[in-house]
Amino acid sequence: MSHLLIVTSSLSGAASQSNRLIERYSAGLAAADPRLEITRRDLGAQPVAPLDGARLGALGTPAAARTALQATVAAESDALIAELKAADVVLIGAPMYNFTVPSQLKSWFDHVARAGVTFRYTAAGPEGLLTGKRAVIVTTRGGRHQGAPEDHVVPYIQTMLAFIGIRELEIVYAEGLAIGERERQSSLAAAEARIDALTALAA
Numbered sequence: 001m002s003h004l005l006i007v008t009s010s011l012s013g014a015a016s017q018s019n020r021l022i023e024r025y026s027a028g029l030a031a032a033d034p035r036l037e038i039t040r041r042d043l044g045a046q047p048v049a050p051l052d053g054a055r056l057g058a059l060g061t062p063a064a065a066r067t068a069l070q071a072t073v074a075a076e077s078d079a080l081i082a083e084l085k086a087a088d089v090v091l092i093g094a095p096m097y098n099f100t101v102p103s104q105l106k107s108w109f110d111h112v113a114r115a116g117v118t119f120r121y122t123a124a125g126p127e128g129l130l131t132g133k134r135a136v137i138v139t140t141r142g143g144r145h146q147g148a149p150e151d152h153v154v155p156y157i158q159t160m161l162a163f164i165g166i167r168e169l170e171i172v173y174a175e176g177l178a179i180g181e182r183e184r185q186s187s188l189a190a191a192e193a194r195i196d197a198l199t200a201l202a203a
C-alpha cells in the first residue's frame, strides 16, 4: 500500500490556490489507487515551531540525556520525520512569499533535516538517507519567476529534498496569478491540466 504525505504551507486556507491544486493532485492519485493512505500536514493552519536555541539544543542532546522539556521538543521533530519516513510520495504546496518559501515551510525543513537520521556526512560528502521516495512541488505565484534568479522557492526545495535523499521530483507551476483575470485563469487551467496528466500516469 502506498503512502502519500501532503505538506501545505499557504496562509490563505480555503482561498489558497496551492491548497486547491494539491487537493486536485491527491484526488487524482487516490482515484488511481483507492488504497492510497494519505497524511496531511497543513503548516499554514498549524505551524510547526521555528528553530530556536532551545530547540536546537534539545535536538543536539542525546535522547538519554534530555530534560523532560527537551524530550517534548525533540518529540515534535521526531513526529514530523516519522511522517516523512512513512511516505512513498511527498506532495508539497509552496506559494511564493517574498521570493522564497513561506517561513512555515522553511521551519518544516529545519525539523526534518536531521544529521544521522535523514542525512549523514561521509568521506564522499553528504548522503541523503530518505531514498526510494518521490516528491511533487506545486508552486503558486502572483508574478512570473519560473527559472529566474529571484525564484528561491524551487531551487531551495530541490536542494533540501536532494540533501535528504529525495531526487525524483515533479514540479507544477501556477504563475502570474496576480497579473490579471485572464492570465490567472489560463495559468490555473494549465496547472490543472498538468496535474491531471501527471496523476493519469499513476493510474
Ligand SMILES: Cc1cc2nc3c(=O)[nH]c(=O)nc-3n(C[C@H](O)[C@H](O)[C@H](O)COP(=O)(O)O)c2cc1C
Pocket: 010, 011, 012, 015, 016, 017, 018, 019, 094, 095, 096, 097, 098, 099, 100, 140, 141, 142, 143, 144, 145, 177, 178
Ligand atoms: C506575504 C506574501 C508575499 C508574496 N510574495 C510574492 C512574491 O515575492 N512574488 C510573487 O510572484 N508573488 C508573491 N505573492 C503572491 C502569492 O505567491 C500568490 O498570491 C499565490 O497565489 C499564493 O499562493 P496561495 O494561493 O496558495 O496562498 C505573495 C503573497 C503573500 C501573501
